[in-house]
Amino acid sequence: MRHEERSPTLQDVAARAGVSVSTVSRVVTGSVAVEAGTAERVREAIAALEYRPNLLARSFRRRVTHTIGLLVPDTSNPFFAELARTIEDAGFAEGYSVILGNSDLSPVKQETYIDVLLAKRVDGVILASSGLIPRADGHDAVERILEAGVPCVVVDRDLGEMPVDQVLVDNERGGYLAGEHLLGLGHRRIACLVGPNDLTPSAGRIAGLRRALAEAGVAVAEEHLVRGNGRPDGGAAAARTLLGHGLDVTAIFAFNDQMATGAVGALQRAGCRVPEDVSVVGFDDIPLAAAIYPALTTVAQPIAEMGALGVRLLLDRIARRDAPWRRELLETRLVVRESTGPVTRREAEIEVARGSCEE
Amino acid sequence: MRHEERSPTLQDVAARAGVSVSTVSRVVTGSVAVEAGTAERVREAIAALEYRPNLLARSFRRRVTHTIGLLVPDTSNPFFAELARTIEDAGFAEGYSVILGNSDLSPVKQETYIDVLLAKRVDGVILASSGLIPRADGHDAVERILEAGVPCVVVDRDLGEMPVDQVLVDNERGGYLAGEHLLGLGHRRIACLVGPNDLTPSAGRIAGLRRALAEAGVAVAEEHLVRGNGRPDGGAAAARTLLGHGLDVTAIFAFNDQMATGAVGALQRAGCRVPEDVSVVGFDDIPLAAAIYPALTTVAQPIAEMGALGVRLLLDRIARRDAPWRRELLETRLVVRESTGPVTRREAEIEVARGSCEE
């Protein structure tokens, strides 16, 4: 550690430039015009001292931190990693830094984080698909934030009529698109690989799938609805479960690309061909989805827009606290790649096929 | 927005409890004993008012923010996402929040970020494999931070004897392990898929590979060293380049799992079997590496330890600024999975094989 002195303050600069602190403050912020010569002397002093405004003091005084809090379930999930990335970018572009927190969907961790964020006086909070488990006293995370007078936008979690800004994606339609696609390829027996929770994104996706299937008069059997941990190994495990029951489906719809990837891998490893023996469709469209072979057919989420819009909504709210609540619904899009194809096994064969994929 | 009033302060609590602000402060912080009855009254007032300490004011006064800055190249890269995650976790466990920034390896973005972090008076910053391009005036990012008197630890970038805490991984040995493994399987013609930059991690890996090969009297040809953007599509593009030159290698060593995955996908899509026709080894061991088929053989980095150790070093430095510099070297580990196998094509066949993998 070289310097042990405190960093220079307005005081120091003022002394060196022979002016008052107010004047220095004014040239630093540019809030009020300062005579050219004076300003120049001040700037020299600033440069000489390597003065850096103490944003802590400024924020304290002005009651504005130019910092936002971002709470996501888990940044090692590529979807949230990407979302966080775009939010960070958009925030940075507008002069905001972001304090990032992983909630792991744990109510207590989330509570703790919100306390910290509020105490640190962030200008706003973005809650991503998290923070939504009501507490015993009925105040959920969103209400606590709002009651503290701090702007908040919820991303990727449908809170319905609740008075809060929301940006969400049409999960129902995403599920529907996947169902429709699979149906069009002749699939009738479809497994559904759901995530670790039943938050609204999951609920919407399965509802959409069911609607599509219902229109064709088919249903998803209870034993074809298998739950995974949301990660690749969970997808693989789920696929093995399906295999263990004798694979009596011709298609799998996974609720995210990681599980889909894990499922594809496990299927192939067991000797099943994708898509010849079983088709797989994922959700999210993470970068890796297009890279693997077979490339994943998947329901793409507009992650970048979600992040950018979330930031926009938050900044708008910060600027105008009494504006009407907004609820933005973004579209999903089916991107067809290599992991889905027409059914080749006739319905009748399926029963016979039980166990045929195994080594 | 419900409440428009300012949030309650020590003043308000003091007034309600009929004591002085100092007393309230003392029960809040527990710094000095307070008589039981008084303390109880104060606590009631705090609860009634929903008082929340203004951490901004406290930090300002105490000159400690309990916030650290984390600068990484890009959190959408799974390696950094995971690293950031473990750092966030370790920090949270110790009562620190983290302000996250993506530098994109851009010097100006990085400069800007460091300015912000220093101005916001973070207690320390962790620089991940970034921030290391010297400026015109010779002061690189690390020096600027250190000169400001702010603790700093560098992760995943070897700064040699530079006086700064470093945690790094033995990239050279990682490259060596990969080379050794491939050599043992009979591979002699090996392509190397390097990343978008020549920072020390890349340099170490290729040096290690070269050392292993040199021991067996083989070299990596200039045209077998191809550069990718570090992402899956870059890996795929690189594989296609190799294919275009007639695939005259039997193995590919990619500098991260994403490029490796992209390469594997592109190879398979072109009709090449992995590992029968060409073996592929990656680096990092991201979760998806084990999920795809064939599962990636890869050089695993101890990401969690890197993050945890980085935080440890930083907190130690914050606590004791004059402690000797530490430079921790972590080990890599080869994990052999399915994407590598013995060469099946004899050397002589390779020339004939040119183009054989293509459709």
Place this chain on the structure above:
DNA sequence: AGCACCCCTGCAAACGTTTGCAGGATGCGG
């Protein structure tokens, strides 16, 4: 010359905490 402005600058208060210092009360030993 007087007056009204405008431009620039300094003074001082304020933001919400923490903390050194001192004072009042209490208890205890001599």
Place this chain on the structure above:
DNA sequence: CCGCATCCTGCAAACGTTTGCAGGGGTGCT
């Protein structure tokens, strides 16, 4: 009863900025 230590509490200064207010000097107009 005195001296002294201990415990609890309040006072007020300080942290580094911002900003309302006021004052001084200049300019232009009447």
